[in-house]
Structures are given as structure tokens and as C-alpha cells.
Amino acid sequence: MKKEKFNIKIERNLLRLNCKGKITTAVYPKVFGNKEKNNFIGIDTEDYILKIKTPICQSISDAFNKLEEITNVVYVELYNLKEIIWSFSNFEDLELSNKISLTINKEFYEEIKKANNNLPEKIEDAYKNIKEQFKNKSKILENIFGKCTLKIAKNNIELSNINVNYLSRMGISIDEVYFLTAFIFSLLEKSEEQSLSEELKRLNKVSKMYYLKANESIKIVGEALKSKQSRLVSQSKMSFDEKIELAKKYMEDGYETRYSMQKYHKLVAASVVLIKDAISQGIDYKVLNEAKSIVELDLNGHKEFVIEGNKTDRDNYIFPIITDDKFISKQIMADFGLNVPKAILLEQDMDQEEIEELASEFYNKTAVVKPRNTNYGTGITVFSEKVSKKDLLHAIEYAFKFDTNVLIEEYAKGMEYRFLVVDGKCLSIAHRRAASVVGDGKSTIEELIDMKNDEPWHRLTGSPVKKDQLVIEHLELQGYDYNTVIPEGKRVFLRTNSNCSTGGETIDYTDVIPTKFKKIAEKASRAFDAKICGVDIIIDDMESDEYAIVEINDNPGYSINEWPYEGKGEKVGISILKLLDLVQ
Secondary structure: OOOOOEEEEEEEEEEEEEOOOOEOOOOOOHHHOOOOOOOOEEEOOOOOEEEEEOOOEOOHHHHHHHHHHHHHHHHHHHHHOOEEEEOOOEEOOEEOEEEEEEEEOHHHHHHHHHHOOOOOOOHHHHHHHHHHHHHHHHHHHHHHHOOOEEEEEOOEEEEEEEEOOOOOOOOOOHHHHHHHHHHHHHOOOOOOOOOHHHHHHHHHHHHHHOOOOOHHHHHHHHHHHHHOOOHHHHHHOOOHHHHHHHHHHHHHHHHOOOOOOOOOOOOOHHHHHHHHHHHHOOOEEEEEEOOOOEEEEEEOOEEEEEEOOOEOOOOOOOHHHHHHOHHHHHHHHHHOOOOOOOEEEEEOOOOHHHHHHHHHHHOOOOEEEEEOOOOOOOOOEEEOOOOOHHHHHHHHHHHOOOOOEEEEEEOOOOEEEEEEEEOOEEEEEEEEEOOEEEOOOOOEHHHHHHHHHOOHHHHHOOOOOOOOHHHHHHHHHOOOOOOOEOOOOOEEEOOOOOOHHHOOEEEEOOOOOOHHHHHHHHHHHHHOOOOEEEEEEEEOOOOOOOOEEEEEEOOOOOHHHHOOOEOOOOOHHHHHHHHOOOOO
């Protein structure tokens, strides 16, 4: 037997307090959608008591992981609302608790019967045993878990009124879930009431016999039970201010999870965005291939597959092929009446004389050199000042390392903005600031880069500031190197391109950019019948109608729009869920 074959669900209640430690008067947060339909985050009796429920899972580890992710989403959103989650079992006259629900599959029961001949022949009789045995043996749980109650209906076992573990941000630890699951399984077989030590030995035997993987957890929780230190007594010794401080710490710890998932660290940032937004709406998820960021979303049986957070079956298959070709995509946009920089195409099998003749059009002019098919700013060199023949040919040679075809295009003066378009509507605009550091008067440039890469935004969104030859060369042009100490407050740019993949940072400009440019981005998406895309537009003067589209992306990496380095960001993931008919 390689895997647990029972279903498990975990529930907990959360009391919402305002920043002053009073029960909030705010209604159910809009960010969680419809409180009547949200499968994960609803209410108990009032809007100030949230009820968190995991989906039904087939293993304890999966259920607890879902509990973590759902709870973390709640922490982040309530942190944004300046609220606090109470982390204890009671508040004034309110009682808060946890619940675990188990259903043992008949197939699994038949297997464990082979391991234990003392189990009843019918699973229904085993459920009766659980109910009867619980009355006699539940006392051993009380020091930690309180006076729990057990209910069985339609073969579903509900262990409720489990004390909140104030030592865990989740309200319960994974060891406690393993322990309680083993405890319930131990009740399948009738046995005499024994001492705590003997019961713990029996739990260990049950865990091994039924492949529950709970032995280490039984040891940990067993030691706590032996100490006979009630959590309720321990928390009663804490002052109200100490409890509020602990609650605030948990809020801050939860907020630190906003850019990441606890289990899946290889997912691209856009997939993490989409999953977290799905969780906020009560939509379940399954990571099918972490390395390729393939995720299945499931709302009550309606399933959708999404790759890298934005590749869905709503876009036609040819769109990403066309947009990978920077030359063709520019021609399509130009034919559609959109402004794009003039460009020429060079091929690697051309002789040097032909390359130089074609490139001569850009000598002593501003220009951009890039591979024909490229992503994440790879192989691109930007000349915002007039470029010499030597430097241009060097940039062409560099770009040929990444592709057999290279573009040289006019340099468009102005600031570059990423317009995120979903289902024909421009949702978000972010300016991408090239990788840079701000001096503190004492640290070297290299130390400043290392400090920046330790920031949660850079570390967890997959946008570290890269240290490469291009950075060294760009610093030299400014008279700096990695060992230079920059004056306090002075910003030094490390490269010319603004891609986040090389350390660029995004600033939310959604409410700043005039509507006329948003319509340009929407028109660009229509040129390709794109459902999800990023349109990169250079704008020098927002009062003018002039612009230049430098690129359209089928894989826009919209985490930079939802999680900008500066600014509030937009809920892009929700719009994608609407496109997929998972949210109304």
C-alpha cells in the first residue's frame, strides 16, 4: 500500500479584528467574491467570523498544504484591509475551533482488514466502533485539543470543537492532524481503555499497520499530552496585548507569503498569481507539472488547464508562434494600422559586407539590436545615443549568438510600458524600470545588488538583478564598477533594457496613462485575436498621440502587473478566471 486511501478535509474559524483589537464591523471582503458560493472562504454566523474549508483531499499532506495556502491568501487580503486574525480559541464570549472530516474508502478498509484480523467484517460496524470508543477514549485528547466532539453521518467522520493551536499560524499543526487521524483509525477496533503511554503505543502500531505515516507526529504530540499542560491554561496566562502582538506577527508572516507557494517553488510567478486568485474565489487547483507550470483549475467539476499562468485553450495555437517572431509580428501590427519602429532583418548566412551595407542605415543613429526570436530581453542591445559602426556591429555579433536572424530597429524615445490585455480589455499598465540600485553612501554597487536580490519582490517573483558582462560594461560607461560606493539617494542604472528577468522593476501606471493608449493596446490584441497578451508601448509625451509598439507578448508574465514593485497592482488573475468561465 503506497498511499492513503481515505478522504480528509480540514476546517477552521477565523475571527476578524480591526487594527485596534476590536471585532471588525466591515462586511465580508469583496476580494473573496460571493460568500454563499466560495468553497474555501465563507462565513460562520456573521461576516466577522470567516470559515475556511479545504477541498476534500486524498492525503493528510495535501489537505494541510491546501489549508496553508488558503489561510495565507486570507492573511494577505486581510493584511491589505488592515485587519487582524485572532489566533486563539476564545474571544470574549465567542468560541473558535477546528474540524477534521474523514471518510474511509471501502477499498482501503478491505486492505487494512488484511493487516488486522480484529476489525469488523463490515465498514459500517467499524464506524459504530469509532463512535462508541470515542466516548471512552476522548479524554486523552483534552489537554491539547479540548473537549472534542465526534459525529458520524453517511460514513463521514467529523471530529469538531478542536482547540485552536495558538502556536501555529494555521490554527493547527500538521503533526496534530496526523495524530488525530491516527487516533480516529485506532478506534476502528474495540479495545479496553488504557493509560496514555499504552494508547500512544497502540497509535504507533496502528500508524504502521495502516500506512498512515504518523509515527513521528504521534511522538511529538504524545510528549505534549504527557506534559499535561493545557493550551487553554497557557493562553489564559497571556495578556491581551501579548495576544494581539502574536496575531500581528502571524499577519506579517502570512503577508510575506504573498509572492510564493509553500510547496511549489518552481512555478513561474504568473502561475502563482493565478492559483492565489483562484483560491480567493474558492476554486481548487492541482499542479500537474511543476517544472512546466501546468496547472488544473477545478470549480465544482468544471476544469480548465493553464500553462505558465496565461496559456489557455482560449487563444489560438498560432498566436505564440507568430509573436515569437518579432519581425513578422511587427509587420502584422503595421498592416493593422499601428505604429511600430522601422526595422531591417539580417541573416547569419549573409556575408559580412552585406551585413555592414544593410546596417549602415543605422550608423550614427539611435537603434535597438535584437534576435528575431527572443524572450526576456535575451541578446538585446539598446543604443539610446548615436551608435558608432564598431559598437553596432559588435551588438549584431552578440545578437547572432541567440538566433540566426537579427533585427535592427529604430530606437523609440520615451518610457516603456507593459499594457496587459485580457479578453480585449486593457486591465493594467506597468512601467518597467531598468535594473538599478540606490546608493546609501556606504555600500558598494555589488553589495547593493545583493541586498536588492534579498528583497521579497526580487527573490520570490523570479526577477533577480543579474550580474553579467553587460552590467560591467554599462557601469564602465558611467565611470563605475562593482566596488564603487554610490552617494546616498543616487540611483545608478545597471543596464539599458528594462526586462524584469534581468532585474527590472515595475511601477503601476494604470491610473496615469490616458485611455487613448489603452485603446491602442486593445487594438494590438485584436490584430492577433489574442485573449491574453502583453503589449509593450513606448510613450514619450502622454499629451501627444505619438507612440511606438515595440513588442507583443503571448506570455506576458503578468505577475509584474498584479504584483508591481511600486503601486497597488491589478487583479489580473481574476480576469483570467472570468475568461475561463470560472468566475462570474
